[in-house]
Amino acid sequence: MPEGKLCNRKPIETEEELKTLLSDTGGKKYYEEMKSLDVDSGLLWKTIGNTLKSRTKTWLEICAHCGMCADSCFLYLANDCDPKQVPAYKIQSTLGEIVKRKGQVDNEFMHMVMETAWAKCTCCNRCGMYCPHGIDMGVMFSYLRGLCYQQGFVPWELKIGAGMHRVYRAQMDVTDEDFVETFKWMVEENEEDYPGLEVPIDKEGADILYTVNAREVKHYPEDLAEAAILFHLAGENWTVTSTGWEQTSLAMFAGDWAACKMQVESVYEAMERLKPKRMIGTECGHAHRATVVEGPYWAGRSNGKPPVESIHYVEWLAEALREGKLKIDPAKRIKKKVTLQDSCNYVRNHGLKDITREIMSYIVDPGYFIELSPNREHNYCCGGGGGFNGIGLFRPQRNKGLITKRDQIIESGAELVIAPCHNCWDAIRDLEEEYKIGIKWSFLKPIIISMVEIPEHLKPEE
Amino acid sequence: MYEFLTGPMFWLSLGTCFIGITVRFVLYFKGLNWQLERVAYKAYPAQGLKGALNSILNWLIPFGTCGWRKQPFMTLIFFGFHIGAVLVPLFLLAHNIFLKEKIGISLITLHPVIADILSWSVIVCAFLLVLRRISLPEVRILTTAYDYFILLLSVAPFVTGLIARYEIGNYSFWLTTHIICGEALLIAVPFTKLSHIALFFASRAQLGMDYAIKRGGMKGKGMAW
Amino acid sequence: MFKKILFATSATEASDHAARVAFNMAQAYDASICIFHVLGVPTRGFSQIVMDVKTKEKVEIDDEYIAWVKEEIKVYYSKQLEKAKSYNINYDIKVAVGFPHREILREARNYSPDLIVLGGSTGDDEDSVYKKSMVGSTLQRVAKAAPCPLLVVNRPAASFWGGISQIVFGTDFSKASDAAFKFSVNLAKDLDCELHIFHALDISNMHMGRLLTQDEIESQIRESLRRIRGRYIGELKEIKDYSFDVWEGLPYVEIVKYAREKHADLIVMAHHTQKTSNEDARLGSNIEQVIVRAGCPVISINK
Numbered sequence: 001m002p003e004g005k006l007c008n009r010k011p012i013e014t015e016e017e018l019k020t021l022l023s024d025t026g027g028k029k030y031y032e033e034m035k036s037l038d039v040d041s042g043l044l045w046k047t048i049g050n051t052l053k054s055r056t057k058t059w060l061e062i063c064a065h066c067g068m069c070a071d072s073c074f075l076y077l078a079n080d081c082d083p084k085q086v087p088a089y090k091i092q093s094t095l096g097e098i099v100k101r102k103g104q105v106d107n108e109f110m111h112m113v114m115e116t117a118w119a120k121c122t123c124c125n126r127c128g129m130y131c132p133h134g135i136d137m138g139v140m141f142s143y144l145r146g147l148c149y150q151q152g153f154v155p156w157e158l159k160i161g162a163g164m165h166r167v168y169r170a171q172m173d174v175t176d177e178d179f180v181e182t183f184k185w186m187v188e189e190n191e192e193d194y195p196g197l198e199v200p201i202d203k204e205g206a207d208i209l210y211t212v213n214a215r216e217v218k219h220y221p222e223d224l225a226e227a228a229i230l231f232h233l234a235g236e237n238w239t240v241t242s243t244g245w246e247q248t249s250l251a252m253f254a255g256d257w258a259a260c261k262m263q264v265e266s267v268y269e270a271m272e273r274l275k276p277k278r279m280i281g282t283e284c285g286h287a288h289r290a291t292v293v294e295g296p297y298w299a300g301r302s303n304g305k306p307p308v309e310s311i312h313y314v315e316w317l318a319e320a321l322r323e324g325k326l327k328i329d330p331a332k333r334i335k336k337k338v339t340l341q342d343s344c345n346y347v348r349n350h351g352l353k354d355i356t357r358e359i360m361s362y363i364v365d366p367g368y369f370i371e372l373s374p375n376r377e378h379n380y381c382c383g384g385g386g387g388f389n390g391i392g393l394f395r396p397q398r399n400k401g402l403i404t405k406r407d408q409i410i411e412s413g414a415e416l417v418i419a420p421c422h423n424c425w426d427a428i429r430d431l432e433e434e435y436k437i438g439i440k441w442s443f444l445k446p447i448i449i450s451m452v453e454i455p456e457h458l459k460p461e462e
Numbered sequence: 463m464y465e466f467l468t469g470p471m472f473w474l475s476l477g478t479c480f481i482g483i484t485v486r487f488v489l490y491f492k493g494l495n496w497q498l499e500r501v502a503y504k505a506y507p508a509q510g511l512k513g514a515l516n517s518i519l520n521w522l523i524p525f526g527t528c529g530w531r532k533q534p535f536m537t538l539i540f541f542g543f544h545i546g547a548v549l550v551p552l553f554l555l556a557h558n559i560f561l562k563e564k565i566g567i568s569l570i571t572l573h574p575v576i577a578d579i580l581s582w583s584v585i586v587c588a589f590l591l592v593l594r595r596i597s598l599p600e601v602r603i604l605t606t607a608y609d610y611f612i613l614l615l616s617v618a619p620f621v622t623g624l625i626a627r628y629e630i631g632n633y634s635f636w637l638t639t640h641i642i643c644g645e646a647l648l649i650a651v652p653f654t655k656l657s658h659i660a661l662f663f664a665s666r667a668q669l670g671m672d673y674a675i676k677r678g679g680m681k682g683k684g685m686a687w
Numbered sequence: 688m689f690k691k692i693l694f695a696t697s698a699t700e701a702s703d704h705a706a707r708v709a710f711n712m713a714q715a716y717d718a719s720i721c722i723f724h725v726l727g728v729p730t731r732g733f734s735q736i737v738m739d740v741k742t743k744e745k746v747e748i749d750d751e752y753i754a755w756v757k758e759e760i761k762v763y764y765s766k767q768l769e770k771a772k773s774y775n776i777n778y779d780i781k782v783a784v785g786f787p788h789r790e791i792l793r794e795a796r797n798y799s800p801d802l803i804v805l806g807g808s809t810g811d812d813e814d815s816v817y818k819k820s821m822v823g824s825t826l827q828r829v830a831k832a833a834p835c836p837l838l839v840v841n842r843p844a845a846s847f848w849g850g851i852s853q854i855v856f857g858t859d860f861s862k863a864s865d866a867a868f869k870f871s872v873n874l875a876k877d878l879d880c881e882l883h884i885f886h887a888l889d890i891s892n893m894h895m896g897r898l899l900t901q902d903e904i905e906s907q908i909r910e911s912l913r914r915i916r917g918r919y920i921g922e923l924k925e926i927k928d929y930s931f932d933v934w935e936g937l938p939y940v941e942i943v944k945y946a947r948e949k950h951a952d953l954i955v956m957a958h959h960t961q962k963t964s965n966e967d968a969r970l971g972s973n974i975e976q977v978i979v980r981a982g983c984p985v986i987s988i989n990k
């Protein structure tokens with residue numbers, strides 16, 4: 001069978017297709033069809049010809065096969081140093097092999113490639129820092145995912161995820177109305193405690209345009225409330241947009257570059273329409289990567305920047321604390337051993353390593369903050385990045401992958417892990433569920449709210 | 463035979479090596495594409511250059527990066543191999559005398575004792591590189607016959623050069639063999655993995671620019687490699 | 688008074704006593720009842736896998752599964768539903784996926800009930816992982832933000848209920864208490880029952896910072912009684928029987944004792960809009976302590 005009904009090379013374009021695919025519980029039928037999905041070798045080779053240029057070609061060619069990248073990969077470590085988890089091996093045996101065979105690969109091979117691209121790499125880019133030749137296998141895996149996606153060899157949840165972006169411009173079935181309504185609801189729920197709390201929608205020329213992760217709208221609207229409260233307490237002139245509010249991109253994890261472009265353009269349109277001074281995204285790593293770091297390139301912006309200056313939530317928070325817009329009650333600072341999860345997506349891949357530590361210095365009592373080792377741009381992936389968290393088929397591999405982070409946390413002795421990234425937060429929650437090491441974890445927002453001083457004029461009466 | 467090897471063959475091999483490598487270097491940079499790699503090279507030339515240089519220089523210093531420090535044994539044998547591999551052919555007295563005769567120029571030269579030490583170190587380290595390839599599972603799985611071939615190609619001139627230098631056996635046989643090996647190496651450079659002699663700089667420069675321009679180089683203190 | 692009741696249930700034994708009250712109320716008031724079950728907590732980021740709160744198993748949610756759960760609920764409450772049918776009571780069964788407190792609040796916003804009845808949760812929930820990831824229990828969170836009165840039955844004994852004839856209203860003179868008072872008055876009027884207004888003077892030194900002398904206590908009690916008279920009595924004209932008292936002690940203990948003495952069928956109290964973010968406030972506020980201990984249903988009002 002060339003292409004299946006559910007598993008095929010066509011991206012999802014309509015709500016109906018999305019629903020059909022969703023109703024295939026666990027992707028049973030989808031994966032069944034995948035077993036007989038043909039590889040379009042002509043297309044594959046043509047795409048490679050158009051997109052695999054000197055950088056990647058050189059990477060594949062000059063790799064010295066020296067194995068220095070081996071123990072830079074958390075998956076290699078978590079899997080008891082299985083040589084099959086050496087980054088160079090993983091990429092040479094997949095992308096390298098496809099190139100060598102000029103795209104003449106079969107279905108079985110593509111299954112192996114799919115598993116390698118999504119279950120043996122989270123695109124955390126750590127290995128690239130340890131290779132003497134500067135070969136970044138995370139980047140190549142991301143590229144490889146694009147090829148897989150084009151051929152229809154993509155995990156079920158990510159086909160859906162990319163489809164969600166195409167249909168809703170959000171990673172979940174959250175509509176623009178849902179977003180606005182939920183934000184308003186959250187403000188109503190909290191306006192008694194915070195008189196004057198509001199959510200300005202589509203306000204032009206505000207200082208801050210705030211963008212979110214659709215999961216917050218769907219499952220953790222408290223997060224929206226907390227964001228509103230902190231902007232309110234800091235006296236910021238902020239707004240949200242009624243369309244183009246989704247900062248994340250599962251399409252990026254899926255390798256659906258066309259959908260990436262659609263998604264990020266919706267956010268940029270909002271920026272251009274509302275002309276805020278700055279855009280601030282929520283505490284999410286891959287969202288920042290998608291919209292601020294990679295997004296400009298998908299959208300064809302030759303200066304590599306979004307239309308307005310865009311910063312991560314931690315950058316705003318550090319600034320607000322530094323400048324005294326938000327004041328912490330020193331008595332309420334964290335007084336237990338606490339550590340910080342550096343998100344690869346904005347630490348290794350966007351240099352925000354010191355800013356998070358500045359925040360720690362404001363909110364943790366001296367002596368209680370402990371670093372993981374290694375940390376900053378050398379930190380290991382939490383274990384759930386690049387879509388790994390969400391793929392049912394690769395759950396056992398993901399759980400195994402959490403071991404590196406688990407041991408890192410145990411070694412640090414921390415009781416609380418601050419994870420200002422949705423993916424990391426999830427992975428650490430699952431880590432606790434899976435291995436029960438007795439830790440707590442949190443985003444920054446709730447912690448700040450629990451210790452921030454409310455200015456006299458913003459206090460509720462009574 | 464000797465005439466041919468030091469005449470046309472000499473020019474051919476040297477020419478192939480230098481021209482080939484220049485072409486590959488230029489093609490590499492011409493093949494870069496800001497949108498495919500998602501790095502705005504042209505928009506930030508100054509930052510890009512700085513990042514590129516940082517990324518190259520740090521990796522040229524023994525133990526200069528986290529990567530090197532993480533694997534001290536590998537670092538030792540890597541530099542033990544490479545310092546000799548780069549310096550000896552360029553600055554060996556015998557080579558420069560030969561050059562002077564051929565084209566009338568000569569570079570600064572290494573003290574013969576140092577040259578000997580470096581050459582031996584190349585051979586010993588190459589041997590250790592082989593042992594490492596065999597003994598470490600994470601390297602074994604990567605290793606192909608091609609890797610051994612490249613190593614062999616790389617050390618052959620050193621082995622034969624030393625034999626000739628110590629005048630073991632038939633000097634002129636070993637010298638001829640040496641020159642054949644040396645020229646084979648030179649010719650192989652642009653067409654094999656040995657092109658890394660130039661492409662190392664290209665690849666590291668690219669990643670350096672990537673980090674400097676896109677991945678946060680303009681935020682904070684830049685990359686601690 | 689109660690036309691629409693939202694009954695949030697785990698559809699297990701833990702919710703049985705709440706169910707008894709919810710269905711009885713629906714009958715007594717001719718209200719429609721929405722039986723609402725939160726199926727589970729989404730694990731796995733964007734994946735479709737959900738942890739069933741009831742079975743603690745990871746399941747993949749699809750329409751079929753949801754239909755099955757609905758059927759299960761129908762079977763579980765078959766007796767009550769049959770009875771409800773015979774009384775011509777409208778009912779609806781709804782199932783949602785998400786964090787229980789959030790989904791209950793979401794449904795409350797959609798359905799705009801006049802009363803939420805909150806069932807108990809299944810046993811060892813406290814150490815389940817999703818709970819740990821946020822502060823406070825489902826109860827705390829719903830009580831804090833509910834758009835309407837929230838009725839909670841904690842102890843099974845509290846549900847053997849033959850209608851309401853004695854209402855205890857506990858006040859701390861806050862603004863929220865005024866709302867709770869209004870509700871109590873209306874309820875008492877509506878049901879033609881006795882209303883007991885009660886204030887407990889908090890003399891735990893934790894609260895006051897120092898021990899009070901007996902004279903001080905007594906003068907404060909007199910002061911509180913004056914406040915009750917001034918604030919509430921004027922509005923009790925249409926209530927045929929009422930009483931008011933001020934006791935000293937630990938407020939939640941005193942209220943429970945008082946309710947027992949008055950044979951109360953219902954306690955009404957304000958839920959304070961104080962932050963639930965303090966971790967130690969697991970069952971911090973008075974009302975939560977009252978809920979845990981009371982021998983009758985407790986209604987919490989927050990605005």
Ligand code: HEM
Pocket residue numbers: 064065066068132133540544547548591609612613616658659662663
């Ligand atoms: C400036 C010049 C050069 C640079 C920057 C350079 C750099 C490198 C790097 C980064 C590696 C891979 C890392 C590793 O194996 O750990 C490597 C491997 C290698 N290089 Fe070079 N190289 C240079 C010149 C040469 C020359 C002149 C030769 C041969 C005569 C050579 C032969 C090799 C070989 C055989 C390997 C593979 C080593 C192995 O088996 O692990 N290189 N080089």
Ligand code: HEM
Pocket residue numbers: 468472475547550551554556557560577578579581616619620621623624626627628640641643644645647648
């Ligand atoms: C291109 C043609 C080459 C010619 C004509 C040539 C010529 C020579 C000559 C005449 C000697 C001196 C032997 C003696 O001491 O009597 C020598 C030594 C040597 N050559 Fe070459 N060579 C060539 C290429 C190479 C290359 C490419 C390498 C290394 C990559 C190399 C490495 C050596 C070494 C290691 C020695 C011995 C050094 C020592 O004295 O310790 N040669 N070569």
Ligand code: SF4
Pocket residue numbers: 062063064065066067068069070088130131132133134135604
């Ligand atoms: S460290 Fe670099 S050169 Fe060595 S095996 Fe890994 S990718 Fe290849």
Ligand code: SF4
Pocket residue numbers: 072073074075087090120121122123124125126127128137138139141381
């Ligand atoms: S990018 Fe990260 S996960 Fe992927 S191979 Fe490299 S180190 Fe491993």
Ligand code: SF4
Pocket residue numbers: 122123124285286342343344345346380381382383384385386421423424427
């Ligand atoms: S989930 Fe967090 S730690 Fe893992 S790859 Fe993403 S940002 Fe990095």
